[in-house]
Amino acid sequence: MIHQKNTVSRKQEKRFRNSSMNPIQLFFLNVLIILTAVWLLFGFVFRFLTVPNEDMNPSLKAGDLLLCYQLQKDIRAQDVVAVRKNDTIYIGRVVAVPGDIVEISDKETLIINGNTMLENNIFSATPRFEGFISYPLTLSESEYFILADARNGCEDSRYYGAVQKNEIQGKIITVLRRNHL
Numbered sequence: 682m683i684h685q686k687n688t689v690s691r692k693q694e695k696r697f698r699n700s701s702m703n704p705i706q707l708f709f710l711n712v713l714i715i716l717t718a719v720w721l722l723f724g725f726v727f728r729f730l731t732v733p734n735e736d737m738n739p740s741l742k743a744g745d746l747l748l749c750y751q752l753q754k755d756i757r758a759q760d761v762v763a764v765r766k767n768d769t770i771y772i773g774r775v776v777a778v779p780g781d782i783v784e785i786s787d788k789e790t791l792i793i794n795g796n797t798m799l800e801n802n803i804f805s806a807t808p809r810f811e812g813f814i815s816y817p818l819t820l821s822e823s824e825y826f827i828l829a830d831a832r833n834g835c836e837d838s839r840y841y842g843a844v845q846k847n848e849i850q851g852k853i854i855t856v857l858r859r860n861h862l
Contacts, residue, residue, distance in 0.1 A: 726752055728851060730763055730770065736829035736836070737761070737772050740802060746857040747772070753852035756825060758793075763850040764827055766841050770850065773827035773837050783826045784817040785809045785839065791828070807832045810839040818843065825849065 702710065723729070728749040732741045740761075741747070749763050756762065758778055764771045777783045777793050784792040789806035791798040807828065809816070820826060824843035829835040838844060 726750070728763075730772070730853075732772055733770065734835075736831050737774075738831045739804070740830050741772060741856060742858075744859065746859050747853050748855045748857060749851040750854045751851035756846070756849060756852065761853040762825075762827065763853065764844050765848055765850050766844065771827070771829075771836060772853065773829050775825050776828045777820055777826035779820050779822050779824055781826070782817050782819050783838075803830055803832065805832045813840055814838070814842055823847075 728751055730747045730749050732743050732745045732747065735743050747763070753760075756775055756778065758775050760775045762773060762775060764773060776791060776798070782794050785807055786792055786797075787809075789808045791800070791807045818826070820843055823846040825846065826838045827844050828839070829837045
């Protein structure tokens, strides 16, 4: 058994000596491979974002660092997503998915498909923004209705309309708080 270990290590040494690259070249090749993998991972799969404002308060605070998964294809109600609308990134919660009928009542309550939504993580009423969206709104095949958690005065689907699927930049998968610790 000892003889086998020596044989294996001698083979590895011989292969290393026969390599056309010296240790410094191998080191830089490994660094290049790692940097390329990180670039691909954080360029196309994941993305870091910061929360731009207090629209998602108290769940998210302005300046919090978010990790966004960009390959998410299955968006569901209550997912927190990053949306690019009018060359601006917004963070919001999906409240209605394709095919849903959205209504905001005069009593400032959210109604989806005729059912009043009881949202445990929302601490304010959901007012209409007059002059922007007409209700009831039926979402088409690739539309989503996004609302911010702080419902008073924030910009969300009540302001800019339903969001197309291609405008969703990705699903927020974790919050790396750096502000207001």
